[in-house]
Amino acid sequence: MSDSSRDTATGAGWDTEERGSYRELMPHRVEKLSWLNPKTLWPARNGVLASWFGDPTGRTRSRWVEQQAAAGAPADGVIRRKEEDHFSFMVIGDTGEGDEPQYAVVPGFLKVSEGTRFTVLASDVIYPVGSTDDYDTKFHRPYQDYQAPIYAIPGNHDWYDDLHGFMRVFCDAPPLAPQPVPRSSVRDRLRSLLWHKPRPADEQRLAAARQLRSSPAQQARQPGPYWAVDAGPVRIIGIDTGLLGTVDAEQGRWLREVSRGPLPKILVTGSPLYVDGEHHPCPIDGGGTVDDIVRDPEHRYAAVIGGDIHNYQRYPVPVGDRTIQYVVSGGGGAFMHATHTIPRVDLAHVTEDDFRCYPLRGDSLAFYSRLYGRRLRMRRLFTLTEAQATAVIAQRLGIPPTRAQNPPVRVTPRVRLIAGLLGAASRPGRAARLRLPVRKAYTQLFSPGSATYSPPFFKSFLRLDVTPQSIRLRCYAATGNRRQELDSPVEDEVTIPLV
Known part of the structure; x- marks a missing residue:
């Protein structure tokens, strides 16, 4: 097994100049996303508008769910897969910028994912605004050789398009009918006037993109933006935290319902509950939090995996007589969030000795020193x-x-x-x-x-191997260097008992 960043600087990708083969997978012309460009910032304004004038995503989400139910989606939102007692699946978070860092993840991901039954994309599938027209180079093309279904939960960037692209690709849902301009308040009218609205999809472009993942083994149709998968000995639950990292009352009731029962559970969310040395329990409209549901011993949660923050972190939190693994997994392709700003960990009985992150804080500081020096x-x-x-x-x-x-x-x-x-x-x-x-x-x-387009990129993805007795979770690194592409280093590993 290749050295990891915890072993040597070479394992971190610092002292090799041979790039991997990932550039052969990329389209000939790649647009480099810049958040300094007003053409990027203006379409991505909905998050700011929601925080100023009120968040409408709960109502919009209810309309999507209602439309899906009318089209025949299962009423309980559960996908039932006939997995064996022993199976594996992958998790990647915050993938879709469509540039070198995203494609650098792909070769290692394809190799490590051999034998897995499906993949879950955890938050922000498409940057910058979740447009349907961006799915060809930022979803279908990079994962065209992964011969298994891919499920997803949306992040805030997918909501900048009112979820139209996400629902079209993952749920095969037609666009929502336009709603009349609200007249209830000045705030509502201002929000509606300034709100970024999705543009019609290029149907020819989408059809061509879908051909890249058209084999029967790759097909997956999920019931909506939140769902549950019953797979062998576990239930995997994905929730949609919208633009501002909250859960609406309707989804909260559904989450409580699907959390019941004897199956051990894994929660996948766009808003991590423990991140950067802080606890964010995720409020539910009407009362309570997502973490209240997770901590209830009758619900049997073993792990929570959140995207949104673009690195890897793990907090093993003792809850009663068990330990729940709270994981951040957002290093799937988007620009890197710093880890060197994370304070010494001491919360919820988790100490620095228990905490894990990737990139290591020192590598994060070295990365940002180069970036600032260049900028x-x-x-x-x-x-x-x-x-x-x-x-x-x-x-x-x-x-x-x-x-x-x-x-x-x-x-x-x-x-x-x-x-x-x-x-x-x-x-x-x-x-x-x-x-x-x-x-x-x-x-x-x-x-x-100012994103760097030369290695090391410090990207990551997860593989989870499930048995009736345990879940083995491993975090793999993708640096963009040939050495780590051929043999992806394991940056963290934990076995979670289910019995």
Whole structure:
């Protein structure tokens, strides 16, 4: 097995220049997504409008579900697969930017996924606004050689198109009929006036794209934006958290219902419940939270996997006499969210010794130092080696270096300055210092616009092997380098008991 980033810098992809074969899979012309471009920002305005004028996604979601029920979708939203007691499936989150980082995941994914029965895409299938016309190069083409069904849950970017592209591709649903402009309040009228509305799909382009995944083994039709899959000894439940990371009352009632019963369960959500050292239980309209449902011992949840944040994290949270694995898996192709900003973990009885993330904090800091150095044209000042970044992270958090430092690296004042400017987390009690907007404004705006198109990319995906006794969850890395493409490193592994 190949070294991982926890073993060596080579395992992290730092010191090899041979790129993988992924570029052979890409279309000849690839549009590089930039969030600095007003043509990208303006169509993606619905999230801001929802936070200002009220979120209409609950009503729209109900209309989609009602339309699907009228078309014959199962009333309980459950897909029943005749899996054996032993089977495997894949999970990838936040995939669809359609550029080199997304395609760099594909060769390793195809190799690791051999023998799996299906894949789940966890959040943000298509960037920037979930348009039907983008599915050819950002979904059908990259996964055309995966000979099994793919199910998906939408993320906020898929909702920027009012879910029309998502519902067309994954549910074979016709467009919703237009609704009259609401007259109930000034806020509703303003929102309706400014709201980005989906444009008609290019039917010829969609038909050609569907031919790329047209074999009988690849076909899947899910009942709606939220669903459950009964597969062998487990039930996998996917929920739709819309634009603002909440669940409407109707979906909340459904979630409580499908969570009952003796089968162990895995929840897949577009909004992770534990992320960046914080707990986000996900409110349900009308009362309660998603995490209340997960923690109920009668519901038998073994794991929760969330997308939206573009890296990998795992929190093994003790709940009564069991441990629920809360996982972030959003490293499937979109630009990388920093991990070096995650503080020393100490919440819900999960300590730093229990916590896992990919990329490692030191690799994240080294990655962002190069990116900022290039963006600001100050490479000599900003760029940190992976060894320097690893050493300063260990010093700031008071933890041992994840990778052995041989010989030990001296943390100079310059290294400390750059780490502080780039938002590297520090131990509690330290005074806040000037820092650049790495975690919030930068990763939301400037990071996609400055995305790197040369390895290492620090992407990831999951394979889950299920038996009646346990679930084996492994996180695999995709760096874009040939070495890791031929033998994808395992960055994290945990076996979750079901008995």
